[in-house]
Amino acid sequence: MWRECATRFNRWRYDLYAPVYDKVAQGFARHRRRAIGLLNPQPDERLLLVGAGTGLDLDYLVRCRHVAAIDIAPAMLERLRERAVKLGMEVDARVMDGQKLDYPDGCFDAVALHLVLAVIPDPQACIREVERVLKPGGRVVVFDKFLADRRRAPLWRRAGNVLARIVATDINRRLGDIVAVTKLQPFHDEDAGLGGFLRIVLLRK
Template identity: 80%
Template sequence: MRREWTSRFNRWRYDLYAPLYDKLAQGFAAQRRRSLGLLNPQPHERVLLIAAGTGLDLDFLVRCRHVSAIDIAPAMLRQLSERAERLGMAVRAEVMDGQKLEFPDESFDAVVLHLALAVIPDPLACIREVERVLKPGGRVAVFDKFLADRQRAPLWRRAGNLLARVVATDINRRLGDIVAVTKLQRIHDEDAGLGGFLHIALLRK
């Protein structure tokens, strides 16, 4: 019940944020470019964007011919579809919950989780679904705010998280704890800025 309530709240607040989202999130363009460069999706591969927002990742996926994008907020996807049209891309955009993907097993060669795992109410459910829809040998690009594995959040970060979770996101999740519920392998991890507050990782099935 709590997860469902949080998902409804996320839909409401991200519909509200949609007109301003590009201005708020465009500062992460370098990290998006780096993450997708590591993912290196090929033109023929099937790529899934989870919590795709307004489609800021599409600028770096223009050569990809088979892109699906999901988000829980319809207003976000409307802007994503407009961006795809401007870029000349045919993107399958659907309102969908990242905790319960409506795709068959082993549907995608690559999955993009940019600023997703810190926002989705149940990141463990999300990563399990990612593992399910990913083909053997498939890759996952992750860019988000994480605590270092085994690190305990300092007091200031725990206090700040109370506000962060109301506004948009959880800043105290650990990628290692999330990935551990799957058989996905973390093959790359790097500091992506703000003194290690941001991380980029590449996973493989």
């Protein structure tokens, strides 16, 4: 029940943010380029973007022929479709809940989770679904904001999170706690800025 309400709220607020999202998120361009470079999707591989937003990642994926993109907010996906057309890409873009993916098991070679695990109401459900739809040996790249694993958020950060979660994103999630519900194996983990708050992590099934 809580998850459904929070998911509906996300759909509503990202539909609202869609016209201005690119202006706010363009500051992450170098992180995106780095994360996709590490994921290194090959032209024939099947790639899934979960919580794909307006498709800012597509600029780095023009060589990829089998890109699927899902998001809960139709207005975000509308912009993604327009971007895909401009780039001359065919992208299978669908409104879908990242906590309940409507894809069969083992159908993707690679998945990108950019700025979504800190936003989606149930990140553990999302990562379980990502594990399920990945082929054995498939890769996941995560780029997001996290609290360091095993660290407890100080009071100011817990207080700040009340507002941060409503307006934008949870700032106190630990990636280790999220990935722990799967058998995905981290094989690369780098500090992407702000004293380790931003991280780029690669996982393998």
